[in-house]
Amino acid sequence: MPVFFEKKQLVTPGELLAEGEYLPGENTFVEQSKIYASRIGLVDTDNKKVNVVALRAFYMPKMGDIVIGTVIEVGFNGWTVDIKAPYTALLRASDVLSRPFKPQNDELSAVLTAGDLIVAKIASYDRAHDPQLTVGEPGLGKITRGQILHVTPTKIPRVIGRKGSMISMIKQETNCQIILGLNGVILVTGKSLEDEELAIDAIKKIEDESHTSGLTDRITQFLKERKGNTVNVEENKNE
């Protein structure tokens, strides 16, 4: 049961990873019971599963994913939404209005127009149909304030951290609300511009250093240092 890589090694498409008892995980494929990498990334094993964490990838829709998209077109009975995937998504009017949609009464462009950003959940998707979105749950819907930032979709799990440790830490330290779209779009809403900026810088830092270890600690320190510069004034007042 040989393995042909070291932990966290950088591999290229076509590189032989393992043979025998191992199972193919993300970004790998099997040819004649040998496991190869299919994307450039860092290999790792999870029990018997060989995974490649891709350094470059695109988002593929999956049912139940929360995504952030841009409305690109108002149609007859819904909207077309760009979700940064190979497919454009559809949002049905009846889903947004939460009552039967009557074309003669409802003006769709008054609800959402081209350019509007929305947080939505993927309601359905399969090979034959474009993904359908839904906003009929708390926390979903049109975005009215905050800042948007884009990261490579494969880095999203790193921004979340182990059991959400990273993201909850950032939220706490910056007092910002952060919504992570699994398609690599992130919405940051805070009380002030500085808070938002701080959160964005932290997320960008995570994206750049995503493959290094001890990242959560470093980001905590980064945030504390940055805050130290601005918060010190208030602390002095308290003294």
Place this chain on the structure above:
Amino acid sequence: MNEKQEKLIDKKGIRLDGRKADELRPLKLQVGVLSNADGSAYIEHGKNKILAAAFGPREMHPKHLAMPDRMVLRCRYHMAPFSVQERKSPAPSRREVELSKVIKECLEPALFLELYPRTGVDLYIEVLQADGGTRCASITAAALAIADAGVPMRDLVAGCAAGKIDDTVVLDLYDAEDKLGAADVPVAYMPNLNAITLLQMDGILTSDEFEKAVNMAMDGCKKIYEMQKEALKTKYMVVKEEGEE
């Protein structure tokens, strides 16, 4: 005319440009050179200078070209008007249309087309300077551009030609050897899967010579493949080091 012609290879087996029979031209590869493309690569193979850019997978436009059950790879090989000595008309020539098709077909086996139905990947190859063997160099660069775009691949595809000049089988012909030589055999090869995805022949070879030429080209591809991997890793190594400091 042939008698006036200088020999393409001398008694010691040294070619006009000073290479040995089984020697590649100097190769330089760079990945991620264009920021507007999803993936890109630049290759300097001898005097060839070629840019490749990949986009997608994205929705196909026009929509009727999309396939309901698989992804479509679209490829445009184009030579710049200034890429050759005599100005080349920028309109696609018969040869360019053919090479576009050939390159498309030799890259398709490396992709998981069936995983992304109704989408398309666009590949643009621009030859800035040509000196023989551009189709092979284009394939090498195009494979890197696709990998850089994050499209899953079975293997990188490397391209390399072999041929016959005077009476010797040699590797990696350049322009003069291609024009004056006896035969040219371009090969595209996926080393890890040991699969040939392109095999053409122009000229006349005996079956022994043909076999020798194919094997020689495959060895050349393996060398190029190593450089491809290196180039791809280099791009991300730089990112990695920046992150680590």
